[in-house]
Amino acid sequence: MKFFVDTADIEAIAELNAYGMVDGVTTNPSIILKSGRDIMEVTKEICDLVDGPVSAEVVALKADDMIAEGRKLAEIAPNITVKLPLTWDGLQACKVLSGEGKMVNVTLCFSANQALLAAKAGATFISPFIGRLDDINLDGMELIEDIRTVYDNYGFETQILAASIRSVNHVLDAARIGADVMTAPPEVIKKMAAHPLTDQGLAQFMKDWAKTGQKIL
Ligand code: G3P
Numbered sequence: 001m002k003f004f005v006d007t008a009d010i011e012a013i014a015e016l017n018a019y020g021m022v023d024g025v026t027t028n029p030s031i032i033l034k035s036g037r038d039i040m041e042v043t044k045e046i047c048d049l050v051d052g053p054v055s056a057e058v059v060a061l062k063a064d065d066m067i068a069e070g071r072k073l074a075e076i077a078p079n080i081t082v083k084l085p086l087t088w089d090g091l092q093a094c095k096v097l098s099g100e101g102k103m104v105n106v107t108l109c110f111s112a113n114q115a116l117l118a119a120k121a122g123a124t125f126i127s128p129f130i131g132r133l134d135d136i137n138l139d140g141m142e143l144i145e146d147i148r149t150v151y152d153n154y155g156f157e158t159q160i161l162a163a164s165i166r167s168v169n170h171v172l173d174a175a176r177i178g179a180d181v182m183t184a185p186p187e188v189i190k191k192m193a194a195h196p197l198t199d200q201g202l203a204q205f206m207k208d209w210a211k212t213g214q215k216i217l
Pocket of ligand 1: 006131132163
């Protein structure tokens with residue numbers, strides 16, 4: 001499973017990158033707002049730091065304007081993935097930009113039918129939002145499962161990018177189903193390392209080691 005980090009926080013990306021945990025980065029207008037940075041500048045910095053795909057989202061609503069914004073964002077670096085909303089206009093922009101050889105991430109996906117359309121329009125990634133479905137008492141993981149089935153039935157190469165991941169259990173469930181990629185905030189990725197039995201076991205080892213009176217270095 002590829003790990004994308006859902007943030008524009010340069011320090012957090014650099015830290016996780018040093019652990020080999022960053023296969024790519026995803027951003028959106030809310031994340032750019034949170035960063036307090038200029039979209040072009042911060043996205044360029046992220047692209048310089050990370051080898052994998054970096055999603056930068058258009059904000060236009062009409063296909064022609066989305067295409068123009070997508071082309072501009074794609075000029076930032078070769079690893080830019082143009083992020084487009086799953087609307088009828090977004091699908092048209094997806095078809096055009098993917099036809100130009102650009103990576104495209106179709107976002108705000110909430111149904112398997114939407115995901116089917118994105119695959120047919122040539123999306124590189126489809127981003128189903130798990131947490132936001134859970135928020136309204138629907139099953140986000142069921143959507144990942146349905147998309148996996150539909151894509152596998154027909155051999156679509158569009159990668160399932162599980163997004164709106166809020167917990168470590170979301171990561172595991174998406175991995176069990178076979179999502180190709182997941183994108184999560186840095187703190188969720190770091191939490192995956194935590195286990196109380198690891199802490200307890202380590203504390204006991206340290207106690208016993210101190211009793212031996214030995215040193216390794
Ligand atoms: O990757 C999508 C993500 O940024 C949305 O997450 O937690 O705002 O639903 P959330």
